Amino acid sequence: AQSVTQLDSHVSVSEGTPVLLRCNYSSSYSPSLFWYVQHPNKGLQLLLKYTSAATLVKGINGFEAEFKKSETSFHLTKPSAHMSDAAEYFCVVSYSGNTGKLIFGQGTTLQVKP
Amino acid sequence: GAVVSQHPSWVICKSGTSVKIECRSLDFQATTMFWYRQFPKQSLMLMATSNEGSKATYEQGVEKDKFLINHASLTLSTLTVTSAHPEDSSFYICSARVPGKLAEHYNEQFFGPGTRLTVL
Numbered sequence: 001a002q003s004v005t006q007l008d009s010h011v012s013v014s015e016g017t018p019v020l021l022r023c024n025y026s027s028s029y030s031p032s033l034f035w036y037v038q039h040p041n042k043g044l045q046l047l048l049k050y051t052s053a054a055t056l057v058k059g060i061n062g063f064e065a066e067f068k069k070s071e072t073s074f075h076l077t078k079p080s081a082h083m084s085d086a087a088e089y090f091c092v093v094s095y096s097g098n099t100g101k102l103i104f105g106q107g108t109t110l111q112v113k114p
Numbered sequence: 115g116a117v118v119s120q121h122p123s124w125v126i127c128k129s130g131t132s133v134k135i136e137c138r139s140l141d142f143q144a145t146t147m148f149w150y151r152q153f154p155k156q157s158l159m160l161m162a163t164s165n166e167g168s169k170a171t172y173e174q175g176v177e178k179d180k181f182l183i184n185h186a187s188l189t190l191s192t193l194t195v196t197s198a199h200p201e202d203s204s205f206y207i208c209s210a211r212v213p214g215k216l217a218e219h220y221n222e223q224f225f226g227p228g229t230r231l232t233v234l
Contacts, residue, residue, distance in 0.1 A: 032221035043120075043207055043227040044158075051221060090157065094221040100146055100211045102223055104157045 002026050004093045006105035014113050019078040021108045023091030026072070033074045034092040034102075035065055044090065050074060061085070086112045117141055118210050120226035127198055128234055134194045135229045137208030143188035144210035148223065149181075152205040164191040198233045205230050 007022040025031060032051045036044040048059025055067040065076045074091060091105040117140040127133050137147055145166045150158040162183050163171045170183035180202075182194040191210075195202050209223040 034222070036225075041205070041228070041230065044209075044225040046222070046224075049222060100221065100223070101148075101160060101163070102209075107157045109155075 002028060002093070002095055002103055004091050004103050004105045006089075006091050006108050008108050009106065010109045010111065012111040012113060013081045015083055016080050019076070019081045019085065019110065021076040021089050021091075021110065023074045023076065023105060024072050025074065025091075025093045028095050030095070032094045033065075033067060034094070035059065035063070035074075035076050036090045036092060038088045038090065040087075047076070047089075081110075081112045083112050083114065086110055116210075116212060116224045118144075118208065118224045118226040120206075120208055120229050122229060123227060124230040124232075126232045126234065129199050130197055132194055132196045133198055133231060134192055135206055135208075135231075137191045137193070137210070137226055139189045139210045139224075142210075142212060144191075144212070145188060146211045147185060147191040148209045148211070149183060149191075149193050150207045150209070152207060152228075154205075158207060161193075195231065198231070200233045203231055203233045 004025045013019055034049045035047040037047050038044050047063050048057045050057050050067045057065050063078050065074050067074050089108045092102050094102050119138045121136045147164040149161045151161050152158050160173050161176045164183045164185040166185045166188050172178045180196055185191040205228050207228045209225045211223050
């Protein structure tokens with residue numbers, strides 16, 4: 001079955017230090033991969049997406065992710081965390097021919113300490 | 115572009131009543147919309163896929179008679195929680211898919227801000 005796994009349920013960093021949120025997906029043909037952020041009681045905001053173009057994807061607010069097919073990974077990074085980055089992050093995959101359904105990871109809570 | 119709205123943003127109702135939640139695509143036509151449910155500190159769970167002009171497709175374990183979905187126009191889908199009970203209290207989120215295979219938004223969904231339902 002198609003799936004996506006976020007390896008950490010909770011990540012805590014200090015403000016100004018790098019952020020790494022890890023995501024692995026089950027191998028398949030032509031996945032589209034997304035990272036969404038959700039602040040408390042809010043909807044989801046798209047940070048970035050990979051759709052078979054460049055493997056290093058730049059998103060909003062300084063976030064980046066690299067698609068590594070050999071490792072079936074799509075980890076999210078940011079060089080320097082800001083307090084406003086504290087939120088829930090979801091790694092999401094969509095496969096071609098899957099009627100447009102998205103498959104969500106379990107989510108990673110990012111805590112940013114002053 | 116590609117904005118999705120939901121109404122209401124929050125609702126409190128008594129047990130046994132029905133509640134309707136609207137999902138609108140404001141600046142594009144959405145032939146397909148999706149309804150998700152999210153419990154506190156959990157991921158989104160897909161409830162159903164709503165297709166304009168046809169019956170919704172429900173995910174396994176979702177009661178279609180309890181969660182009525184109507185997608186009567188290209189910009190509006192509604193979710194009605196019938197005979198709501200406290201266990202139906204949750205955060206309901208809709209999303210819409212941009213039609214066609216535009217390279218810019220291929221496979222992407224745009225999410226509404228969510229509706230917090232509390233059943234007393």
